[in-house]
Amino acid sequence: MKGNYAVMGLGTFGMKLATELSNAGNYVVAIDVNPAPIDEIKDKVGTAIIADISNPDTIKELDVAKFNAVILSMSGHFEDQIIALTLLKQEGAMNVIAKANSPLQKRILLRLGANEVIQPDFDVAERYAKRLSMSNIGEMLDFKGGTIADVSAPPSMVGQSVRALDLRNRFNLTILLIHKPGEEGFTIWDPDIKLEEGDQLTVFGKEKDIIKAFNS
Structure with missing residues (x-):
């Protein structure tokens, strides 16, 4: 069964994730505050939006409760990620998967309500070791x-x-x-x-x- 996903933050990881989810037949909404990655991915996903996900109006307009999962994949600006996670939970997002860049960030995101936290660099390094x-x-x-x-x-x-x-x-x-x-x-x-x-x-x-x- 295919699903609906929102990928927020289109760095290397977010871009690849959004593209692969779309290639697998899922409906993907890709969001980033910068125009360049949106322009790159707009023909590869269902919807591509230039928006600031730390803005409450952005989260409200997305109707986040409809998504199977919302993936927070921003590479920097951890404060914005915390704000976005809080807003997503307030608006009824059922499954929020957040990307962390350190064990401390992972603990904070889990404490604030993330359903799952991934550390791509750590996970790949651990498995390869x-x-x-x-x-x-x-x-x-x-x-x-x-x-x-x-x-x-x-x-x-x-x-x-x-x-x-x-x-x-x-x-x-x-x-x-x-x-x-x-x-x-x-x-x-x-x-x-x-x-x-x-x-x-x-x-x-x-x-x-x-x-x-x-x-x-």
Whole structure:
């Protein structure tokens, strides 16, 4: 089901977010106080507005309660972000996602009523650090309350069958696909297939369980 979103603040993050939401078929209202980003994005989203989101009249005119989410993605002027968050909540915005540039900003925004606070630079750095330090785990993708990950079979699993590993009961993980080195495509696994050195698995579960099972 597609949704309605307002993206307030069109820096690099806000511009990309608004564009991707629109490309996915959602109706997006993009807002910035500067004309340049509005001119750049106006043909890529449903509505593009030059407006000051710290102005109460701007928030009133938007009818913010109709949006599935309002994303506050301003890069600077934290005071304006605080004012906008307060106004959004006063006007009935049900789901406000705010961008923070520091842990302190995150705590303040959550205390003032933001439903979720993201720190893109921090989040990317944290995930990439995990990826670099986990030799057996490749790309990870968040999906419907869990994580899909590409992993290499660690030495402790080589020679064992999927049935013997019992990943579902031991780690609450589901193997989706297995790729054998030198073979085209993927194998829809059966319980008796044995893992070999170089096998690549696609698994689904909680990120912490994937790390526990395969980071060895």
